[in-house]
Amino acid sequence: MTFGYVGIRVKSLEESIRFYTEVLGMKLTGRTKVEQTKGEVASLVSEDGGFPLELNYYQEGSPHAVKYTVGEGLDHLAFVVEDIDEAVAKAKKFGSREILEVRTEKSRWVYVEDPNGIWIELERTLSGDC
Amino acid sequence: MTFGYVGIRVKSLEESIRFYTEVLGMKLTGRTKVEQTKGEVASLVSEDGGFPLELNYYQEGSPHAVKYTVGEGLDHLAFVVEDIDEAVAKAKKFGSREILEVRTEKSRWVYVEDPNGIWIELERTLSGDC
Numbered sequence: 001m002t003f004g005y006v007g008i009r010v011k012s013l014e015e016s017i018r019f020y021t022e023v024l025g026m027k028l029t030g031r032t033k034v035e036q037t038k039g040e041v042a043s044l045v046s047e048d049g050g051f052p053l054e055l056n057y058y059q060e061g062s063p064h065a066v067k068y069t070v071g072e073g074l075d076h077l078a079f080v081v082e083d084i085d086e087a088v089a090k091a092k093k094f095g096s097r098e099i100l101e102v103r104t105e106k107s108r109w110v111y112v113e114d115p116n117g118i119w120i121e122l123e124r125t126l127s128g129d130c
Numbered sequence: 131m132t133f134g135y136v137g138i139r140v141k142s143l144e145e146s147i148r149f150y151t152e153v154l155g156m157k158l159t160g161r162t163k164v165e166q167t168k169g170e171v172a173s174l175v176s177e178d179g180g181f182p183l184e185l186n187y188y189q190e191g192s193p194h195a196v197k198y199t200v201g202e203g204l205d206h207l208a209f210v211v212e213d214i215d216e217a218v219a220k221a222k223k224f225g226s227r228e229i230l231e232v233r234t235e236k237s238r239w240v241y242v243e244d245p246n247g248i249w250i251e252l253e254r255t256l257s258g259d260c
Contacts, residue, residue: 001156001210001212002180003176003180003207003209004209006136006206024131026131026133046133054208056205068202069202069203070203071202071203072196072200073203073204073247073248074137074138075137075138078184079132079133081131104166118203
């Protein structure tokens with residue numbers, strides 16, 4: 001068994017695709033309408049063969065289009081960036097809110113919000129303690 | 131920028147580690163207490179060098195230990211399995227609820243719940259349309 005991808009739900013597919021490609025440098029690999037769920041799905045990866053992030057959108061009338069609250073299930077998505085300040089500036093220019101900065105002796109990481117209110121962690125290396 | 135890991139919040143670290151290792155075959159690669167957040171973090175992967183799943187637990191008194199509701203941010207986590215029926219049976223034996231089965235001409239996939247109520251998709255190959 002292998003961990004295949006993570007699927008988040010989004011409020012607007014266009015705006016979320018724009019955030020994950022323009023701010024976080026991902027590439028759109030596919031986009032599919034799913035009749036059964038009255039939904040549309042977009043797949044993104046950071047690099048060829050990389051771990052996919054799936055954006056799930058449900059149109060009005062879909063049984064899955066319930067009220068959107070971020071909730072506690074997803075804590076955060078983490079992205080490794082070359083330059084944290086540059087990445088934060090890019091996110092802010094997009095309209096994202098900066099949530100929290102954490103500094104330890106060894107490292108530093110910053111959380112910003114995606115267009116759905118999901119926390120995105122930006123850090124230079126995966127420190128393993130956040 | 132690369133997508134580094136996904137972190138979910140869990141209600142019980144022990145029970146969630148048990149689910150992701152025993153039912154979904156992941157390996158525990160590390161476990162760290164985080165003083166700042168009054169939390170504890172466990173990292174898991176399906177294979178060496180694979181994409182990490184981070185389990186975030188917050189003890190009572192942590193500012194992050196707010197009421198747990200799964201919410202809409204995380205739609206689902208997907209796992210590729212050899213035998214869907216065997217995987218579902220294993221999950222049920224653990225105590226997981228089967229939520230939904232979807233069949234298309236080309237494929238079939240089943241959703242079960244993890245101990246936190248998070249939807250886990252089990253499928254044979256990543257079909258790209260779910």
